[in-house]
Amino acid sequence: MKKRWIAAGVAVLLAVAGGLAYAYPSVAATTCPRCYGLREVGDGVYGERHLTAAQREQLTTLAAAARERVGDFYGGRESDPRLVTCFTDRCYRRIGGGGERGIAVLDRAVMLSPRGLDVVIASHELAHVELHARLDGEVPQWFDEGLAVVVSQDQRYLGEHCRASLDGPLPETLSAWLSAASADEQVYARAACRVDGWLDANGGPPAVLDLVDRLDHGEPFPAALR
Known part of the structure; x- marks a missing residue:
């Protein structure tokens, strides 16, 4: 009987996770980027698999510069959101993105589209997260x-x-x-x-x-x- 209850509980959790991924793919994708075929290319920075060395460097350099821009304004950062990025529209649609260049997700992650892979867009979205981290x-x-x-x-x-x-x-x-x-x-x-x-x-x-x-x-x- 105990095993049956455990199995039922696991089934419920899987159903909830599946429903979340279906209804809110951006939340699911930023929570588990690897589940969406992305890989970590730097500290808290995720991109598509099979990126070139130049593309990986672009992402890590972009992330560092955007984080520095926000930190310089505030005199440091209290937030450290994950950056989930896509070089292709297909990737961005898969993780729940739309026509925007970038978007902050639940104040714990930032998604960047192929049109948002620059310091300005990245730091804009990071700035939202930083303000919300400081503001009750x-x-x-x-x-x-x-x-x-x-x-x-x-x-x-x-x-x-x-x-x-x-x-x-x-x-x-x-x-x-x-x-x-x-x-x-x-x-x-x-x-x-x-x-x-x-x-x-x-x-x-x-x-x-x-x-x-x-x-x-x-x-x-x-x-x-x-």
Whole structure:
């Protein structure tokens, strides 16, 4: 009877794991990259099997540079998410990716598509994870996205883009952000420039650490930033 119960328990666990992999392949793939045919090519960095030596070096160099960029901004890192990467669209679709360049998964891993294998995209997604690792509460989605643009030094949305008017509300929820970004990608510029201006006026990166500390102690997100 005991063996029968054990067998039944194993069957349930397998069914749950199978359901998870079917419904949320990105969660399953970042939890067990090897289960999806990926291999570790560096410290916490996974890529397809049979990569060339040059491709493996590209990934490890990319990961190191992106981690350093985030660490430089924050004065160190409290997060260490796994990087799961694909050089082909077929690989990225298999692990649950879509049309994005990269995405953070449950704040414990980052997936990079063939279009996201560069320092800017990698550090953008790592910046999301780092902020969430430090923050017990929440910030508006536009602040989260704008800060990630600043940390990653994404010049597509900084510099001359900040000369335009930054007035007007920005999307505060994830669903509202996704809707706005799909209609006009330059919403990233508006968010990033607002964050960048706030940083310039408040002492740079330490202002983020101070904000996180205040939010973690129960203060509301500053009304002046909304």
